[in-house]
Amino acid sequence: MVYKAGNSAKSLPKMPNLTVPLTNASLHRTVRTWLVGLSMAAALTAVSGGAAHAQTQPRPAVEAAPQAVPGFWDPRRRPDRPDMSRLTVIRFLTETDYPPFNFTGPDGNPAGFNVDLARALCDEIKISCTIQMRRFETLVDAITSNRGDAIIASMAVTPALRARLDFTDPYYRAPARFVSRRDAVMPEIRPEYLEGKKVGVIGGTSHEAYLKAMFTDAEIKSYPNDDALRLALRRSEVDFIFGDAISLAFWINGTDSAECCAFSGGPFVESRYFGEGIGIAVRKGNDLLRTSLNWALFRIWEKGRFTDLWLRYFSISPF
Numbered sequence: 001m002v003y004k005a006g007n008s009a010k011s012l013p014k015m016p017n018l019t020v021p022l023t024n025a026s027l028h029r030t031v032r033t034w035l036v037g038l039s040m041a042a043a044l045t046a047v048s049g050g051a052a053h054a055q056t057q058p059r060p061a062v063e064a065a066p067q068a069v070p071g072f073w074d075p076r077r078r079p080d081r082p083d084m085s086r087l088t089v090i091r092f093l094t095e096t097d098y099p100p101f102n103f104t105g106p107d108g109n110p111a112g113f114n115v116d117l118a119r120a121l122c123d124e125i126k127i128s129c130t131i132q133m134r135r136f137e138t139l140v141d142a143i144t145s146n147r148g149d150a151i152i153a154s155m156a157v158t159p160a161l162r163a164r165l166d167f168t169d170p171y172y173r174a175p176a177r178f179v180s181r182r183d184a185v186m187p188e189i190r191p192e193y194l195e196g197k198k199v200g201v202i203g204g205t206s207h208e209a210y211l212k213a214m215f216t217d218a219e220i221k222s223y224p225n226d227d228a229l230r231l232a233l234r235r236s237e238v239d240f241i242f243g244d245a246i247s248l249a250f251w252i253n254g255t256d257s258a259e260c261c262a263f264s265g266g267p268f269v270e271s272r273y274f275g276e277g278i279g280i281a282v283r284k285g286n287d288l289l290r291t292s293l294n295w296a297l298f299r300i301w302e303k304g305r306f307t308d309l310w311l312r313y314f315s316i317s318p319f
Contacts, residue, residue, distance in 0.1 A: 003317070004074060008302050020027070027041060039282075040156055044093070045080070049222065063283060064312050069306075069307050069310045069311065070079070070246070072169055072171065072277070073169070073298050073301045073302070075302065078298065078302075079291070079294055079295045079298055080295075081295055082098070082288065082291045082292050082295055084125060084288070084292050086288060087125070087127055087288065087289065087292060088127070088128070089127065089128045089129065089149075090122065090125075090127060090128075090129045090130075090149050090150055090289070091119075091129070091131075091132065091147075091148045092118045092129060092130065092131040092132070092148065092149070092150050092151075092159065093131070093134055093139050093143060093147075093148035093150070093151045093152070093153065094110060094112075094114055094115060094118075094131055094133055094134075094143055094151070094152055095133065095134060095135065095136040095139065095153045095154075096131075096133045096134065096135060096136075096154045098112075098136070098153070098154060099112060100112055100113055100314075101113045101114045101153075101154045102114045102115055102133070102152075104153070104206055110133050110315045111130050113309065113310070113313045113314075114152045114153060114154060114315075115127075115152075116256070116309055117152065117171070117300075117306075117309060118131060118137070118152050120296075120300050120305055120306075120309065121293060121296040121297065121300065124140075124296040124299050124300055125292060125296050126302070132147075132148060132263070133312060134201070136153060139151050139153055139155070139281075140165065141279075143165065143282070143283055144164065144165075144283060144284075148281050149282065149286070149289060149292065150281065150282050150289060151165075151280065151281040151282075151293075152280050154278050155273070155278065155279070155281055156174060156275030156276070156277070156278060156281045157170060157275050157276040157277055158276070161281070164284065164285060165281040165282065165283065166281070166282050166283070166284055166285070166286060166290050167279035167280065167281055167282075167285075168277055168279045168282075168290055168293045168294050168297060169279065169294050169297060170276060170277025170279045171178065171277075171278060171279065171297055171306070172277065172278050172310075172319075173269055173271045173274075173277050173278065174244060174245070174246060174274060174275065174277075174278060175245045175246075175267035175268060175274065175318055175319060176242060176243065176244065176245060176267070176268040176269075176273075176274055177242070177243075177245040177248060177263050177264075177265065177266070177267050177268065177318065178199075178240045178241070178242050178263070178264045178265050179233065179240065179241050179242075179248055179252065179261050179262065179263055179264065180233075180240050180261060180262065180264040181233065181234075181236065181260055181261050182238060182260065182261060182262050184239065184264075185262050185264050186262075186264040186265055187264075187265070188265050188266070189240075189264055189265030189266075191214055191215045191216070191218070192217070192238075193219065194215055194218040194240065195217040195218065195312070196217065196218070196219065196239075197219065197239040197240060198218075198219045198221055198237070198238040198239045198243055199215065199218045199219065199220055199238060199239065199240045199241070199294060200221050200222075200223055200229050200232050200233060200237075200238035200240070200241040200242070201220060201221070201222060201223070201229070201241065201242045201243060202223055202224070202226065202229055202243060203222030203223065203224065204223065205243075205274075206273045206274060207242050207243050207244070208222060208258050210268070210270065210273040210274075211242055215221070220235075220249050220289070221238055223240050226243070226247065226251075226315050228242050229243065230251060230256070230257070233261055234257070234258070234260050234261070235259070238298060239263060245263075245318035245319070246314075246318040248263070248318070249263075249314070249318045266319075267319050268276040269298050280293050280297075
């Protein structure tokens, strides 16, 4: 079976590849948010001329920030509809375990934001689609060897990946942020503010590389994984932790944090470290599929379907 569009408008254990239809998987989160344009968040490029500086937040960090919905599309530059008559099916690939973006739902089918976005794209293009779940580290090889057509797995666009794949326009960013205990929140963070402070980060990541390059006077402490990093902050073994803002937002808003902590300062989105944004990857030279997906992304954003989908999944803004 495949999902047929209607006419209406990370080291993981080895798992078997599962090809299933894109179904209407139920969403698992009810979200109360405010909507602001991502044009504000995207303008927060954190590094300029070698200085690290995130935007000062207008509210104290202990309060939930207004939700930011990605909006990379300019309504004045509406793309032309490509000739999609040669497209017969799109075989999407996603990874097995990166909730809430992609994960196995209770019915055993793929679920998550990326999966629902893929379904919306197929609805807009009016084409049959399948999705295959694979370990993240196998996705690039799978697409280059023609075992799929498009990767929709929160893959950051980097120069290294651009050498192997083509990408659609970005549909969201993955910023980095600092988190502190609630009694030590800082509305703004600059390198000089963290002199002598202990900052935890996962070793071997772009976040660690960024700290070492920009926050040279901080005492950087590396940890092997998210659990160890966050526990160190809860125990006050470090003053701050630094990492992926999206996963940190879910931790802050969830029960595991025990309401210990909050964001300090604003987002860091320096592309040299954190990528150019998140796009859908296709094989090199597959311009028909890339432009078709770009057209469909614009259309679902223009209709408000992208905003609706984002607000259904994300309860606290990573921006």
